[in-house]
Amino acid sequence: MSVIVYTESWNNVFRKNTYETVSYAKTISNELSEELYAISFGEVDKLELEKLSTYGVTKVYSFTKINKGDSQTVTSIIENEFSDSKLFIFSNTYTSKMITSRLSIRLKAALITNVVDTVNNLDPLTVKRQSFSSKAIEKVTAKTNKVILSIAPNSYQLIENNTNIEIKIFDIEKDSDLNILSQENSTDKISLSEAEIIVSAGRGLKGPENWGMIEELASLLNAATACSKPVSDIGWRPHSEHVGQTGKAVSPNLYIAIGISGAIQHLAGVNSSKNIVVINTDSEAPFFKAANYGIVGDAFEVIPKIIEEIKKSSL
Amino acid sequence: MKILICLSCVPDTTSKINFTDDDSKFDKSGIQFIINPYDEFGLTKAMMLKETNGCEITAITVGDISVEPILRKALAIGADKAVRINHDPKDSYSTAVEIASYIKSNSFDIIITGRESIDYNGCAVPGMISEILNLPFVNACINLEINDNSIKMIREIDGGKETIQAQTPIVVAGQKGLVEESDLRIPNMRGIMQARNKPLNIVEPINTTVFTQSIKFEKPKEKEECKLIDAGNVTELINLLKNEAKVI
Numbered sequence: 204m205s206v207i208v209y210t211e212s213w214n215n216v217f218r219k220n221t222y223e224t225v226s227y228a229k230t231i232s233n234e235l236s237e238e239l240y241a242i243s244f245g246e247v248d249k250l251e252l253e254k255l256s257t258y259g260v261t262k263v264y265s266f267t268k269i270n271k272g273d274s275q276t277v278t279s280i281i282e283n284e285f286s287d288s289k290l291f292i293f294s295n296t297y298t299s300k301m302i303t304s305r306l307s308i309r310l311k312a313a314l315i316t317n318v319v320d321t322v323n324n325l326d327p328l329t330v331k332r333q334s335f336s337s338k339a340i341e342k343v344t345a346k347t348n349k350v351i352l353s354i355a356p357n358s359y360q361l362i363e364n365n366t367n368i369e370i371k372i373f374d375i376e377k378d379s380d381l382n383i384l385s386q387e388n389s390t391d392k393i394s395l396s397e398a399e400i401i402v403s404a405g406r407g408l409k410g411p412e413n414w415g416m417i418e419e420l421a422s423l424l425n426a427a428t429a430c431s432k433p434v435s436d437i438g439w440r441p442h443s444e445h446v447g448q449t450g451k452a453v454s455p456n457l458y459i460a461i462g463i464s465g466a467i468q469h470l471a472g473v474n475s476s477k478n479i480v481v482i483n484t485d486s487e488a489p490f491f492k493a494a495n496y497g498i499v500g501d502a503f504e505v506i507p508k509i510i511e512e513i514k515k516s517s518l
Numbered sequence: 519m520k521i522l523i524c525l526s527c528v529p530d531t532t533s534k535i536n537f538t539d540d541d542s543k544f545d546k547s548g549i550q551f552i553i554n555p556y557d558e559f560g561l562t563k564a565m566m567l568k569e570t571n572g573c574e575i576t577a578i579t580v581g582d583i584s585v586e587p588i589l590r591k592a593l594a595i596g597a598d599k600a601v602r603i604n605h606d607p608k609d610s611y612s613t614a615v616e617i618a619s620y621i622k623s624n625s626f627d628i629i630i631t632g633r634e635s636i637d638y639n640g641c642a643v644p645g646m647i648s649e650i651l652n653l654p655f656v657n658a659c660i661n662l663e664i665n666d667n668s669i670k671m672i673r674e675i676d677g678g679k680e681t682i683q684a685q686t687p688i689v690v691a692g693q694k695g696l697v698e699e700s701d702l703r704i705p706n707m708r709g710i711m712q713a714r715n716k717p718l719n720i721v722e723p724i725n726t727t728v729f730t731q732s733i734k735f736e737k738p739k740e741k742e743e744c745k746l747i748d749a750g751n752v753t754e755l756i757n758l759l760k761n762e763a764k765v766i
Contacts, residue, residue, distance in 0.1 A: 213677055272680065274645070274655060295641075296676045301657045304645025307611065313729040314610065314642050329733070335544075336636050338535040342734040346727070380654040381684045384670075388678035396676065400765065424766060436699050442660070443674065448531055448636060449555050449694050457765040467532050471636070474738070478763045480755070481744070491744050496758055500749025508752045513766075516756060 206232035207285050208260065209293045209302070210241045211271065214388070216251055219361070220294045220397045222258055224354050226362040228292040229259035231322055235290070240264065242281060244271040252370050259364035266373045273379035274301035282309045290328075291351045296396070303351050313345035316353040319475075328352075336448055336471035355475075356397045357454045395446065398427035400457045401476075403446060405431035405469075407462015407483060407502055411439035416506045417461065423513050429453070431463045447472035461502045465490025482506070519573045519664065519686070522626040523564045524617055524643070525592060526554040526635040527585035537735040544637070544735070546584075553588045556632025560692040562701050563662060564630060565596045571664050574598050576626070580607045580616050586718070593713035594705030600716070605723035608731070610638075614646035615726040621651060627686040628669070633658050633693040648689035656682060660695030 208228035210221050225241065232239040241255050241263040252263050264284060269276055281291070281302070291306065293299040295317055307314035313328070320331040323342065328350045334341040395401065402421040408414065414428075421428045428444060435445035446453055447469040458476035462483060463469060470493055473479065481494040484501050491497045498505055529535070530550040538545040553561065567573045577592035578601040579585050589600035601620060607613040621629060631644040648655035660679065661672035670683050671690065705713075747755045759766045 211676075272675065278649070297658050297674060298676065300641045301645055301655055304610075304614075304642045305649040305655075307642065307729065308614075308646050308649040311729075314640075314646075315730060316640055316642060334638050334735075335529075335535045336531075336639060337738065339537075340736045340738060341638075341732055342736075343730050344733050345730055347729050381656065381682045384681045384683055386675075386678060386680045394677045432699075442695050443679075445694070449559075449699075452639075457759065457763070471531065478759075478765050479741075480759070491746075493741055494744040495741065495763065496755060497744045497746050498749050498752070498755065499746065505749055505752060509755065512752050512756050516760075 205238040205240045205285070205288055206235065206290045206292065207281070207288045208239060208241050209281075209291070209299060210243045210255060210263070211294065211296055211298060212243055212245055212247045212251070215247055217247070217254065218394075218397060220296070220356040222361050223356065223359045224292055224294040225255060225258040225260060226364075227321070227354050227359045229362065229364050231290065231292070232259070234325060238262070240285070242266070242284070244269045244277055249370060253368060256366050256368035257363055258361070259366055260368055261366055262369045262371065264371050264373065266375065268374050268376045270379060270383065271298050272301070272383065273377065273381065274305055275380060276377040277302050278305040278309060281306055289349045291349075293351065293353045295353045295355050299353060303353050307351055310349045310351075311347055312349035312351050313347040314351045314353070315343050315345065318352050318354045319358045333475065337452065337475045338471070355454060357399070357456070389443070393425070393427040395427045395429055395444070395451050395453055398453070398455050400424045400426035400459070401429050401446070401453055401455045402426045402459045402461070403429035403431070403463060404434070404461040404502070405463030406433050413503075414440070416510065420459075420506060420510055423510065431469055460490055460494075461506065463490060464488045465493060519571060519627045520625070521564050521567060521573045521575050522621060522629045523557070523561050523575060523577050523592070523597065524629065524631040525557045525561065525577055525579045525588055526632065526637070527551050527579060527581055527588045528554045528635055528637045531555070531636065541735050542733060551585070551588070553591060554632050554635045556634060556636070556693055558702060559694055559696045560630040560632055561592055561595065561597070562697040562703055563692060565703065566697065566701070567664060568596060576601060578603070578617060578620060580605055580613050582606050589718055590713055591705055593716045593718070594709040595703045596709065598716065600718040601721055602718065603721050603723055609728045610640045610642035610646060611729040612726045614643045614650060616723050617643070618647045618650035619724050620721060621647070625687070627667075629653075629687070629689045631689070631691050633691045644689050644691040653687055653689050654684050655689045655691070656684065657691045659690045659692045662690060662696060
């Protein structure tokens with residue numbers, strides 16, 4: 204028997220959260236003394252597929268002509284290829300949310316999403332997940348024989364586990380019920396959900412023309428940029444940058460909040476960040492209560508100094 | 519065209535979350551409940567489609583009698599009918615089975631849900647409904663237009679967006695962008711009065727099993743006191759981030 208890990212690719216490559224998920228899956232497959240097999244949809248180079256062996260995958264099934272966004276076809280393939288497997292590991296991405304929920308019904312498998320910790324118990328499978336918009340950690344147990352876990356990004360470290368890998372490439376094609384007319388990628392930027400550092404700004408910046416220093420700081424730190432809800436609502440920044448409740452939930456190693464007061468809706472999306480730095484003119488801003496480090500001061504004075512300091516120390 | 523909007527009744531965002539029964543259950547006492555914010559974007563979109571395309575709107579929720587205020591609100595905003603499945607939801611699977619069973623016996627063209635609920639954040643019910651009914655599913659939808667019986671949508675994907683066309687019937691999980699925050703509606707007196715004469719049907723559950731069970735809740739670790747650094751001394755901040763937090 205084997206544990207199955209869904210390895211998602213973007214523009215032919217795997218990203219960090221794919222390898223995090225593989226590392227997580229490998230830890231469980233070791234405990235179960237089972238092989239770890241991966242499945243991938245969409246065009247991915249052979250060299251890229253081979254990289255999965257670094258993290259312990261012994262066999263990968265690559266369906267190069269299947270669009271990963273076609274959840275009906277993807278689900279059918281997983282169901283048919285791995286009918287004996289009992290454990291399926293995904294990462295919590297938009298695409299995998301469409302697949303895991305379908306697969307749960309097909310396989311009569313418990314689906315546990317937003318998993319943030321290693322498995323507590325294997326039989327019955329019990330694991331901790333984040334709920335109540337990160338205000339609580341919930342321990343959940345599966346009531347079924349088969350289980351699907353979906354791991355929150357940035358919640359598990361990469362563990363190398365070199366092995367030999369067998370690569371199986373399939374070129375079957377399938378029509379989808381959804382007709383994808385166009386795709387728009389923002390590939391030049393680091394994706395928010397898996398960024399290790401996020402530089403985020405709010406209304407304290409006074410206008411969209413002042414985002415230059417935010418972008419400069421982000422690029423120096425190799426970080427993604429984000430914003431508060433009011434900023435995306437007024438249209439200073441795109442909705443896709445809105446972090447918080449009704450926007451995106453993030454969990455970077457470092458979240459730098461500039462000119463954001465820290466309304467509870469915003470905190471709901473960021474309080475699983477490992478370190479939070481708050482820069483705000485108002486010493487009473489609620490965000491300071493959720494922060495590890497704080498500077499009470501004017502962003503227009505503090506940020507240029509931070510930029511200068513980082514350049515000096517040439518990170 | 520018939521639209522079903524699925525609503526979840528969730529604690530207001532500002533609620534303090536506590537647990538009872540040896541931390542195995544969410545403590546509902548003193549909590550203000552609201553329509554799940556992601557569902558409210560969908561509800562508002564449904565109202566707009568009713569105005570532009572003359573759709574009939576049914577609002578549905580799964581819960582005991584205590585969740586009825588959110589259905590009354592949906593009716594007051596403009597939904598034509600409301601349905602409550604009389605079952606205290608236990609997990610995503612049992613909730614999806616109950617809603618899918620209602621859809622099977624009352625066909626709909628578009629089934630709209632929120633992308634996730636802000637209480638359990640499962641993100642599973644809409645996809646499960648679509649699989650039970652063998653329907654196409656669009657997650658994280660940020661735009662939707664109806665042209666005859668095909669609909670054009672934009673969905674957010676990791677690191678971008680996609681424009682898609684599909685035939686109805688379809689399940690759509692919405693989020694902000696489907697409508698803007700400023701489009702959200704507050705019931706007016708006329709709406710509230712009219713809502714009293716609209717049907718609110720109670721459907722008994724088909725009593726499914728569950729796939730998962732919550733056994734224990736805990737609160738995340740309290741943050742330590744924030745270390746304040748003088749605005750004139752950013753060097754110290756950089757040092758702390760480098761040497762103490764080790765994040766840059």
